[in-house]
Amino acid sequence: MRALSRKHGNKSLNFSDEVLIKSLAVVRRLKEFESGGTMKRREFLRGTAAAAGCVWAYSPKLAFSQSADARIEVLLEERLGTISPNIYGHFAENLSGVIYDGIWVGENSKVPNIGGIRKELVDEMRKIKPPVVRFPGGCFADSYDWRDGIGPVDKRPRRTNFWNGGEAASAPDAHRYDPNRFGTNEFAHFCQLIGAQPYLAANLRSLSAEQFYRWVEYCNSPAGSTSLADERSAAGYKDPFNVRYWGVGNESWGCGGNFTPQEYAVEYRRFTAWVPSYPNAKDLSFVASGPNDDRWDWTRGFLEEIVRKGKGEVNNIYGLALHYYAWNLSRGKTNDWEKGKGDAVNFDAIDWYELLRQGDVMESLIKGHWLAMGEFDPEHHIKLVVDEWGPWYKPGSELTPGDQLEQLPTLRDAVFSGMTLDTFNRHPDKVGIGCCAQLINCLNSLYLAHEDRFCVTPVGYTFALYAAHQSGQAVRADFSAPSIHYDRDGNPASFWGLQGSASLHDKQLVVTAVNPSVKDALEAQIAVRGARISSGEASVLTGSDIHARNTFEQRQSVVPKPSQVRVDNGSAVFRFPAASVAKLTLQLA
Numbered sequence: 251m252r253a254l255s256r257k258h259g260n261k262s263l264n265f266s267d268e269v270l271i272k273s274l275a276v277v278r279r280l281k282e283f284e285s286g287g288t289m290k291r292r293e294f295l296r297g298t299a300a301a302a303g304c305v306w307a308y309s310p311k312l313a314f315s316q317s318a319d320a321r322i323e324v325l326l327e328e329r330l331g332t333i334s335p336n337i338y339g340h341f342a343e344n345l346s347g348v349i350y351d352g353i354w355v356g357e358n359s360k361v362p363n364i365g366g367i368r369k370e371l372v373d374e375m376r377k378i379k380p381p382v383v384r385f386p387g388g389c390f391a392d393s394y395d396w397r398d399g400i401g402p403v404d405k406r407p408r409r410t411n412f413w414n415g416g417e418a419a420s421a422p423d424a425h426r427y428d429p430n431r432f433g434t435n436e437f438a439h440f441c442q443l444i445g446a447q448p449y450l451a452a453n454l455r456s457l458s459a460e461q462f463y464r465w466v467e468y469c470n471s472p473a474g475s476t477s478l479a480d481e482r483s484a485a486g487y488k489d490p491f492n493v494r495y496w497g498v499g500n501e502s503w504g505c506g507g508n509f510t511p512q513e514y515a516v517e518y519r520r521f522t523a524w525v526p527s528y529p530n531a532k533d534l535s536f537v538a539s540g541p542n543d544d545r546w547d548w549t550r551g552f553l554e555e556i557v558r559k560g561k562g563e564v565n566n567i568y569g570l571a572l573h574y575y576a577w578n579l580s581r582g583k584t585n586d587w588e589k590g591k592g593d594a595v596n597f598d599a600i601d602w603y604e605l606l607r608q609g610d611v612m613e614s615l616i617k618g619h620w621l622a623m624g625e626f627d628p629e630h631h632i633k634l635v636v637d638e639w640g641p642w643y644k645p646g647s648e649l650t651p652g653d654q655l656e657q658l659p660t661l662r663d664a665v666f667s668g669m670t671l672d673t674f675n676r677h678p679d680k681v682g683i684g685c686c687a688q689l690i691n692c693l694n695s696l697y698l699a700h701e702d703r704f705c706v707t708p709v710g711y712t713f714a715l716y717a718a719h720q721s722g723q724a725v726r727a728d729f730s731a732p733s734i735h736y737d738r739d740g741n742p743a744s745f746w747g748l749q750g751s752a753s754l755h756d757k758q759l760v761v762t763a764v765n766p767s768v769k770d771a772l773e774a775q776i777a778v779r780g781a782r783i784s785s786g787e788a789s790v791l792t793g794s795d796i797h798a799r800n801t802f803e804q805r806q807s808v809v810p811k812p813s814q815v816r817v818d819n820g821s822a823v824f825r826f827p828a829a830s831v832a833k834l835t836l837q838l839a
């Protein structure tokens with residue numbers, strides 16, 4: 251934690267930046283609805299409809315009912331791009347209980363396992379179609395020697411884990427001193443079991459460029475071709491892992507070397523120059539360490555230095571990693587990383603909205619960094635890789651006492667996650683990969699586990715709902731609903747009333763949305779420009795209490811439930827419960 255305090259200390263979002271201001275247009279559009287004041291949602295929309303001549307003004311071809319609280323207009327002809335499955339990716343760092351006790355239980359464990367990997371986790375993950383998993387960090391990556399984690403298990407060295415400084419004295423040995431029992435082979439096996447692609451983060455701070463390409467060689471050289479391929483075969487992995495995605499350092503502005511963006515760009519070029527490629531992994535996709543939240547100076551400084559060597563240098567970068575955590579729940583009182591954090595499970599309605607407001611900044615960050623990237627890469631060869639995102643609360647809610655950075659996700663985090671995934675879906679041209687931080691026993695976990703106990707969190711169930719978007723054609727969907735108004739310690743504040751995304755899969759339209767209101771359900775009419783809806787079904791994640799969560803004892807408190815969609819005359823009506831995440835599957839005629 252000491253390292254993190256230094257890294258994030260006094261970090262604040264700078265909303266005055268010119269690029270961000272440009273990108274805030276979307277937020278402004280939503281604010282237009284604020285004139286609804288304290289009117290009930292239904293009254294607000296009726297009033298607006300009347301002013302627009304009883305039909306929604308910007309949608310002359312679609313007649314919306316006046317009785318609905320909200321409307322969703324899907325514009326099939328406005329294709330936004332294909333939603334890469336990789337947007338639904340994961341992050342597993344060797345940090346406290348993520349690997350040891352989370353993913354890895356060991357072959358001799360009484361916990362059901364497949365070659366040492368927790369079986370229940372594998373079974374659950376298969377249901378959500380995980381596309382990609384990032385490993386071994388995070389900050390851990392820049393202190394990791396991949397060679398420690400290969401070869402005969404009884405010969406692997408024990409090393410001090412990067413995160414040791416934050417571990418309690420009572421923490422299990424494996425959390426403080428890395429036994430290296432789970433290394434490259436075991437990670438590749440885990441990926442094979444769940445059907446995901448590995449995304450390895452290389453150590454740029456403390457290993458050489460040679461060690462980087464040797465790791466690539468170990469993973470990708472064909473059986474029998476190199477000594478490292480022989481080492482891999484001897485461990486039982488004859489076939490190459492064909493790892494395509496490689497992170498080149500992590501948070502190189504902080505724990506990954508404390509570089510300036512210009513210094514890092516030079517290192518990036520050196521590390522990625524002439525990395526060998528192998529038959530089944532010819533085009534390696536290198537991910538450069540990118541900005542923390544709104545650090546436009548990092549994005550610009552890095553790319554400016556990259557192209558100083560030639561414009562074509564951008565072709566050697568698949569993605570620029572953006573990290574964004576929502577952590578400041580102080581309601582504007584402080585930017586102190588330690589003091590500003592809120593509680594994961596004890597919160598009021600204002601904390602709920604404040605967290606969502608923090609998370610909603612993601613859209614501005616994507617747009618802002620994309621604009622900045624375009625200054626140096628006008629053809630947008632480089633994608634944004636949001637490989638760490640999620641809420642970050644203060645310690646205290648962990649299900650397994652002592653698990654550093656573990657927190658107990660609630661319904662609030664499910665709504666946050668749905669909102670974030672919808673944001674990614676709305677920008678399929680920009681976001682190449684997304685990795686939720688983190689997979690298990692850490693931050694925005696999809697799963698929690700300790701010894702033989704296991705549960706899926708509301709975040710995990712959100713991923714289960716949203717998996718239906720993978721590989722679909724994202725289409726524009728306009729959500730209109732009156733804003734929510736609340737009192738932020740004496741100051742008026744507001745948040746949008748309904749938001750989501752839509753994707754087309756042949757004749758099937760998938761619409762996901764979150765209703766952020768802590769108390770009001772919202773009846774929305776859904777119409778598709780260019781098609782009629784013939785039938786529909788829905789699945790909803792919600793709870794009667796905004797603090798609802800799953801635990802080892804109560805594993806099914808928050809689970810998706812089927813819900814009815816009314817279809818009439820080519821359009822649909824759906825009631826979004828308060829504090830909910832919903833997926834609608836609509837058949838188009």
Ligand code: AHR
Nearest residue numbers: 387388389390500501687
């Ligand atoms: O996800 C926890 C930590 O947060 C990661 O190690 C680091 O990259 C980020 O600061």
